[in-house]
Amino acid sequence: MTAPLEAPADAAPETVLAGMGAKAIEGRSLGQIAWMRLRRDKVAMAGGVVIIALILIAIFGPFFVQDPTVFHPNLINSTLSTPNGAFGGISAAHPLGVEPQTGRDMLARVVNGARVSLTIAFLATALAVGIGVVMGIIAGYFGGWTDSVIARLMDIFLAFPLLVFAIALVGVMPSSAFGLSGNGLRIWLLIFIIGFFAWPYMGRIIRGQTLSLREREFVDAARSMGARGPYVLFRELLPNLWGPILVYSTLLIPTNILFEAALSYLGVGIIPPQPAWGGMLSDAVTGGFYAIDPMFMLIPGLAIFITVLAFNLFGDGLRDALDPRSR
Amino acid sequence: MRRRNTIGLAAFSGITALVLAACGGSSGSPSPGPSSAGFNAAISSTVNPSTHKGGTITFNLTTWQDSMDPGGTYYASNWNFTRYYATPLMTYPSCQGSCGLHLVPALATAPGTPSSNNTVWTYHIKSGMKFSDGQPITSADVKYAVMRTFAKEVLPGGPVYFQNLLAGNAASYKGPYKDKGKDLTSVTTPNSTTVVFHLNKPFADFNYVAAIPQTAPVPKNKDTGASYQLNPVSSGPYKVQSATLNKTFVLVPNPNWNPAMDPAVHQYASKIILNINPNANDIDNRLIAGDIQMDAAGTGVQSAARAKIVTNPTLKASSDDPVTGFMWFIYQDTQVPPLTNVHCRMAIEYAANKTTLQDAYGGPYQGSIATTAMPPNVIGYKHFDLYNAGSHPGGDTAAAKQQLSLCGKPNGFSIGMAYRSDRPRDTSAAQALQAALAPVGIKVSLHGFPSGTYFTNFAGVPKYMTTHGIGLATGGWGPDWPDAYGWGWALFDGKAIVPAGNTNIGALNDPVVNNLFLKLEAATSASAQATISGQIDMQLMKDAVIVPAVYAKALLYRSSALTNIMVQPYYGMYNYGTLGTK
Numbered sequence: 021m022t023a024p025l026e027a028p029a030d031a032a033p034e035t036v037l038a039g040m041g042a043k044a045i046e047g048r049s050l051g052q053i054a055w056m057r058l059r060r061d062k063v064a065m066a067g068g069v070v071i072i073a074l075i076l077i078a079i080f081g082p083f084f085v086q087d088p089t090v091f092h093p094n095l096i097n098s099t100l101s102t103p104n105g106a107f108g109g110i111s112a113a114h115p116l117g118v119e120p121q122t123g124r125d126m127l128a129r130v131v132n133g134a135r136v137s138l139t140i141a142f143l144a145t146a147l148a149v150g151i152g153v154v155m156g157i158i159a160g161y162f163g164g165w166t167d168s169v170i171a172r173l174m175d176i177f178l179a180f181p182l183l184v185f186a187i188a189l190v191g192v193m194p195s196s197a198f199g200l201s202g203n204g205l206r207i208w209l210l211i212f213i214i215g216f217f218a219w220p221y222m223g224r225i226i227r228g229q230t231l232s233l234r235e236r237e238f239v240d241a242a243r244s245m246g247a248r249g250p251y252v253l254f255r256e257l258l259p260n261l262w263g264p265i266l267v268y269s270t271l272l273i274p275t276n277i278l279f280e281a282a283l284s285y286l287g288v289g290i291i292p293p294q295p296a297w298g299g300m301l302s303d304a305v306t307g308g309f310y311a312i313d314p315m316f317m318l319i320p321g322l323a324i325f326i327t328v329l330a331f332n333l334f335g336d337g338l339r340d341a342l343d344p345r346s347r
Numbered sequence: 348m349r350r351r352n353t354i355g356l357a358a359f360s361g362i363t364a365l366v367l368a369a370c371g372g373s374s375g376s377p378s379p380g381p382s383s384a385g386f387n388a389a390i391s392s393t394v395n396p397s398t399h400k401g402g403t404i405t406f407n408l409t410t411w412q413d414s415m416d417p418g419g420t421y422y423a424s425n426w427n428f429t430r431y432y433a434t435p436l437m438t439y440p441s442c443q444g445s446c447g448l449h450l451v452p453a454l455a456t457a458p459g460t461p462s463s464n465n466t467v468w469t470y471h472i473k474s475g476m477k478f479s480d481g482q483p484i485t486s487a488d489v490k491y492a493v494m495r496t497f498a499k500e501v502l503p504g505g506p507v508y509f510q511n512l513l514a515g516n517a518a519s520y521k522g523p524y525k526d527k528g529k530d531l532t533s534v535t536t537p538n539s540t541t542v543v544f545h546l547n548k549p550f551a552d553f554n555y556v557a558a559i560p561q562t563a564p565v566p567k568n569k570d571t572g573a574s575y576q577l578n579p580v581s582s583g584p585y586k587v588q589s590a591t592l593n594k595t596f597v598l599v600p601n602p603n604w605n606p607a608m609d610p611a612v613h614q615y616a617s618k619i620i621l622n623i624n625p626n627a628n629d630i631d632n633r634l635i636a637g638d639i640q641m642d643a644a645g646t647g648v649q650s651a652a653r654a655k656i657v658t659n660p661t662l663k664a665s666s667d668d669p670v671t672g673f674m675w676f677i678y679q680d681t682q683v684p685p686l687t688n689v690h691c692r693m694a695i696e697y698a699a700n701k702t703t704l705q706d707a708y709g710g711p712y713q714g715s716i717a718t719t720a721m722p723p724n725v726i727g728y729k730h731f732d733l734y735n736a737g738s739h740p741g742g743d744t745a746a747a748k749q750q751l752s753l754c755g756k757p758n759g760f761s762i763g764m765a766y767r768s769d770r771p772r773d774t775s776a777a778q779a780l781q782a783a784l785a786p787v788g789i790k791v792s793l794h795g796f797p798s799g800t801y802f803t804n805f806a807g808v809p810k811y812m813t814t815h816g817i818g819l820a821t822g823g824w825g826p827d828w829p830d831a832y833g834w835g836w837a838l839f840d841g842k843a844i845v846p847a848g849n850t851n852i853g854a855l856n857d858p859v860v861n862n863l864f865l866k867l868e869a870a871t872s873a874s875a876q877a878t879i880s881g882q883i884d885m886q887l888m889k890d891a892v893i894v895p896a897v898y899a900k901a902l903l904y905r906s907s908a909l910t911n912i913m914v915q916p917y918y919g920m921y922n923y924g925t926l927g928t929k
Contacts, residue, residue, distance in 0.1 A: 089778075089781075091703055091779065091782045093700075093702055093703055093706065093741070096706060098710070098711065099657055099710060099711060099712070100653070100654055100657065100710060101706045101709065101710035121706045121707055121710075121775055122706065122707075122775070122778070122779070122782075194815075201792075202792055286769075288768070291793055291794075292774055292777070292793060292795075293778045293781065293782070293793075303774075303775075306771040307650075307771040307775070308649055308650035308651070309650060311649070311650055311651035311654075312650055312651055312654040
């Protein structure tokens, strides 16, 4: 998997030049180097393509599929409540088949579910990264009691029984608050719960990176020229942290997708009939239909699997590209 | 007062003159039935009638019952199973159709005789009866059995009718373990064969309370408290040979049992084993393969086995699909605008799609479409269909729109709907109703709540429902006994409305219904009871206080190794007490 950026040490300079074509040697930024490395990592690129496709599906897909809440009782076997036809009722009109009991179009539900699941995962990740970076950078740079307080705070958050808390919070939350109601409120609540409790993972990594960065010469130089805390933090340190931030954000997204799925599975996620992947999986398992109509479980399961795998592969590739030593 | 499991119910298709004739006799001997069985054969007849003795019957169950102690169990299936070793004062006879709903005396010589205002009930117990250890059974043992049910720290499960109904010091009595030497003054034993219950209010249905296994006698000198469930002294045809908590429960014939004690049960098999097997699908497979003879839960096979049975004619011929006594429905809260107007409620009744609701509750093998407020197992049930479910199973849009105009909302309205989000069937039903009401302009927003707090904090709190505009709520109900009072008082009487833990979620306070319940309490003849019950049912549907979804059914597999198999309509499952094996 190694994609050597530098030519082998024993190669003659001419070979390197020849390899670059006849163009003049240009200075390349770190970003360009990383992009070159990433481009050669076919697995990571495949992951990236899948991610882009998923995002496009999530944004535009719902405009092209059927209404995911419309029942089609005529497509359901009246005795068993399972879809008529093989593989969960796959047909030209319903390329991924229909749900047992209701006959709702599976493709429409998966596509609409993608929008909800990805929205929650992305925004929750943004929240976690935002809090994590600020807290991590402050803890790492200032050290001392600031560091101790923030580090303990992170420990508390990491030790928190999050799933239990989430179930309880969703349970006691009123059906409308902050001018929002129904799923509008529920989506923001899920984003808050997931994001607010995922930040210590990011915070710890940023804190560690900051600890090593703050001893570097360019930081000393800035300080000796009179730069104050905020300037050093956000102008000197932050630009050097984009690598890990990007990498761990990419790896946090699949975790958050799974967490949203888990909450929906437990019945405290998205309110039906709005589809969500975890909720679809939950319907298949708790209703007992997976045994007689495996497609009902397989389709949302595959959607989650592919998404999580794509993000993880891309995140790994990104890490390798930005920081080859970390492998 | 909810039974935690589906409880007995009349054979929906089986209440026929033939069945009534078949069980007209007072004995519980098998009624003649066809030797070649078929689908639903055990609902209308006894399959494989035989008096052959010997053999082993193996039951499986996914988890240990709430308690094997007759004093501490609230599961329908266990009220059925405990008859092997516990004989209450009254019992449900081993016969089908409405015959199985009318109590017969078991330990008692006759049904209880009430005082003129139904507050004092006297039972005489059969003389000469013995426990499995040889001790004679006396009225003091019945009284002691009732006393120990007050010790909720020892017997946390089980119904609380005695705590709520008995007079005297019943409200403060803590049971014979904590209140040692203290007497429960409202139960008296004038002599060794007479036991008298003094109630704090008139209660016409007390015989049904006396049929709860809690009245089965317990000898005080053999009571071991919480562990009594593993070594109960038997008053039934079998006694416990060995028992291991959460694993196994083995019964062998009780040599001191006298068949005169309870004609509704038999002593045919020479061993009865109950094993715990946590995998429900494995239980189904073993049952069909013949490795075991019965799933003790009695709630029907899982969906995988259901698909196998209904698509295979041979297997299907060895199965029964009785109504269980449970009913699924959607409450309409009469206090939440615009459902305060009966025409708006009627619009929902007409627009509801009974087909998608039936699918939501598992399809036709899991429930038949309901059109009444009472299920068919309740004494006095008569079929009627006010809202065209028969002619328009997919919803009568035209009639619904007409009702909306009468209600003053010709373009529909918005309403909230509560459901238990951890219950797949509730979740499906809520979505099915939402989809069915959308075409007539009724916009339903769904509010899911955890089932553990559904009645205590949300749907069961009238104030929560009105302040949040939630006028619809999914629900289900199984009666503790099969008459209109046992079925519907808690659901529909105005006096049942309480600020939290409310079961009258429709908050119905219709003087007509309330008066009918009063008349039912005072009714003396069975025919008057049945007539009033039918009137209550009709009035409830005119009030449109619930949208009936389905009368629940359970697909049961009938093992070919068993003899004397019949569906007991009150339990809505096979009758365990009469079983034998080939």
